[in-house]
Amino acid sequence: MKKMISLLAVLLAGVSLHAVAGDAEAGKAAAAKYNCASCHGADYNSPVDPSYPKLAGQHADYIEHALKAYQRGGSATNGRGNAIMGGMAKPLSKQDISDIAAYLSSLPGTLVVRK
Amino acid sequence: MKKLFLLLALAGVTQLSAAADVAGDANAAKNKVAMCIGCHGIAGYKATYPEVYRVPMLGGQSEKYIAAALNAYKKGERNHPSMVGIAKGLSDQDIADISAYYAQQK
Numbered sequence: 537m538k539k540m541i542s543l544l545a546v547l548l549a550g551v552s553l554h555a556v557a558g559d560a561e562a563g564k565a566a567a568a569k570y571n572c573a574s575c576h577g578a579d580y581n582s583p584v585d586p587s588y589p590k591l592a593g594q595h596a597d598y599i600e601h602a603l604k605a606y607q608r609g610g611s612a613t614n615g616r617g618n619a620i621m622g623g624m625a626k627p628l629s630k631q632d633i634s635d636i637a638a639y640l641s642s643l644p645g646t647l648v649v650r651k
Numbered sequence: 652m653k654k655l656f657l658l659l660a661l662a663g664v665t666q667l668s669a670a671a672d673v674a675g676d677a678n679a680a681k682n683k684v685a686m687c688i689g690c691h692g693i694a695g696y697k698a699t700y701p702e703v704y705r706v707p708m709l710g711g712q713s714e715k716y717i718a719a720a721l722n723a724y725k726k727g728e729r730n731h732p733s734m735v736g737i738a739k740g741l742s743d744q745d746i747a748d749i750s751a752y753y754a755q756q757k
Binding site for chain 2 (some may be wrong): 544569577583584586588589590593594595597598600601602604605610612614615616617618645646647648650651
């Protein structure tokens with residue numbers, strides 16, 4: 537029984553280590569530090585150029601995926617090549633990415649899911 | 652003759668700008684979004700390959716951004732396997748129509 541419990545503890549610890557939990561407050565600071573709003577808009581719902589996405593309220597796990605894809609770059613499998621976002625995503629740690637994603641997804645936005 | 656050259660040159664310029672900026676028609680997209688709604692029309696739907704995450708919400712997104720993203724998949728600047736497959740089958744007009752369709756959703 538003791539072995540079982542310690543096995544479970546190890547497994548659970550492994551799971552929580554694997555997924556970096558995002559902290560919206562830390563994300564707010566990171567987004568300010570990396571100037572995300574200078575392109576995506578002060579409320580993250582009014583980008584300065586119409587070819588840039590609105591981010592307020594977008595799914596956190598999608599934002600994480602997108603930022604990691606920009607880090608991987610355009611020639612990598614499941615990567616994204618973009619002159620601006622490639623440079624912006626490069627210095628971000630995994631924790632920064634999770635935090636920024638948590639923050640952006642927590643903001644009130646106008647994005648919806650419709651058929 | 653000179654006038655003819657001028658006319659031809661002007662026609663060329665018009666053609667170029669038309670190709671770069673196709674006007675989107677949200678109504679025309681209704682027959683084109685069947686491939687999109689299987690994932691993007693289901694609240695909380697998760698892509699499972701090669702990473703697991705909820706697919707992005709598209710309704711109300713900037714029209715030009717949606718077009719830019721689809722063109723990036725089409726040209727190979729974005730490598731997501733399923734989106735590349737879908738975007739490669741879209742014409743410039745399809746992309747403009749689909750972008751207009753999702754941008755006007757509320």
